[in-house]
Amino acid sequence: MTAVSSSLLHRFKRTSLVTQIVIGLIAGIVLAWLAPDVAKSTAFIGKVFVSALKAVAPILVFVLVMASIANHKHGQETHIRPILFLYLLGTFAAAVVAVIASTLFPSSLVLSAQDVAVTAPGGISEVLQSLLLSVVDNPVRALMDGNFIGILAWAIGMGIAIHHAGETTRTVLADLSNGVTVIVRLVIRFAPLGIFGLVASTLATSGFGALLGYLHLLTVLIGCMLFVALVVNPLIVLWKLRRNPFPLVFTCLRESGITAFFTRSSAANIPVNLELSKRLGLHEDTYSVSIPLGATINMAGAAITITVLTLAAVHTLGIVVDVPTAVLLSVVAAICACGASGVAGGSLLLIPLACSLFGIPSEIAMQVVAVGFIIGVLQDSAETALNSSTDVLFTAAACLGEEERARRTA
Incomplete structure (x- = not known):
């Protein structure tokens, strides 16, 4: 019996991480179905995994970026500018898709008095001010709070400064980066167990019964996201x-999208995306x-959420939207999405900002946020x-595209 167990464990270790995650996913669904009370207790496993990822991510980004810039050799080309362009293009295109879908398949909400204990920003200027303050945040607080804009700013600054230091200092920094990467890989190896805990506890606790009343809204939201993932993004990558x-698209969806x-x-x-980028040879x-x-x-997904829920509120209240206003909403949603927090539910807090375009009072807008939390x-x-x-x-499309262009012109 021990030999059989050892053989199964060895075979499980040799399977790919994605396969292990799928096994954990199926096991979580089965446990939630057969023993929901037991499944609820697995929430702690999922929380430990997510907490571990959140713990290593800030220090990984800080050390990795600082080491990369400090050891950057003169003449080495990076492709940040085309990547930024693709980020903004993709986010705006997602917002446009959401406007079109919301116009073709309008959603209605049941709005009632609900208390939502969150604070939403008052305007675009407030979002931009918040981003600027994040850049100049205290580095220790940025690491503690997971403020990646501030972490990037300090890592870039320190990397530039250390770039002119001695060879020994830069070597130590590179070794430190490799050490942190080893820890990250160890955490990622526990992804199947973490996914198992998250799936089992979520299905056992929430289920999907509460979502049936919002089936049309969810169909529009998730339909837009699928359309962007399987049509819009591939077109951008093709260009x-x-x-x-599609090979690259499906690889990213399979190895990054499932854990996300x-x-x-x-x-x-x-950490998952950094590891995947390394495996892709970027x-x-x-x-x-x-x-x-x-x-x-x-934040293409956030732009879709902001746009669809805002236009659902607009349709519910009987407000007429013309084409210029819809285009303006796309722009605002894209800008707001860039300011959305990188944590669960971050985009929902920016819905009142988009609702203000149509004169919708914050009391009603926060009810829309409450609907967002339900679904x-x-x-x-x-x-x-x-x-x-x-x-x-x-990132892969920009890197591979620029390398291909360089080979053609060489």
Whole structure:
């Protein structure tokens, strides 16, 4: 019996991480179905996994970016500019898709008096001010709070400063980066167990009964996200690579989107995306910056959520929306999405800002936020999966596209 168990364990270790995650996913569903009371107790396992990811992500980004810049050799080319363009293009395109879908399939909400204990920003200027303050945040507080904009700013500054230091200092920093990477890989190895705990506890606690009343709204939301993931993003990658984009698209969805779906946090998925970027053979100087940056500003899923829920409120209240206003909403949603927090439910707090475009009072807008929290079991999971997988997808597309262009011109 021991030999059989040892053989099964050895075979499980040899299977790919994605296969192990799928096994954990199925096991979680089965446990929630057969023994919901036991499944609820697995919530602690999921929380430990997500907490571990969130704990290693800030220090990983800080050390990795600082080491990459400090050891950057003169003449080495990075592709941050085209990646930023793809991030913004993808986010805006997602908002446009959401406007079109909401116009073709309008959703209605049942709005009632609900108390939502959250504070939403008052306008776009407040979002931009918040981003600027994040850049100049105290480095220790930025690491503690997971403020990746502030972490990036300090890592870039320290990397530039240490770039002019002695060879020994830069070597120590590179070794430190390798050490942190080893710890991250160890944490990621526990992904199947973490996914098992998250799935089992979520299904046993929430189920999907509460979502049936919002089936139409969820269909529009998730339909938009699927359309962006399987149509819009591949078209953007096709334009960049000039070859079949789907192998890369499916790789990113499978190896990044699945974990992001259940962690529901772009920030927590940063270590997963960095590891995937390395396996794809991308340049470390590029992905070490673009991946954490994407977790903050590449928010196609958030743009869809903000747009669809805002237009659902508009339709419920009988407000007529013309084309210029819809286009303006797309722009606002794209900007707001860049300011959305990289944690679960971050985009919902920006819905009142978009609602203010149509003169919808904050009391009603916060009721829309409450609806968002009700459907968050699926909405936020799908949103994060789209956001996080697109970070790797566009980074890979920009890097591979620029390398291909360089070979053609050489």
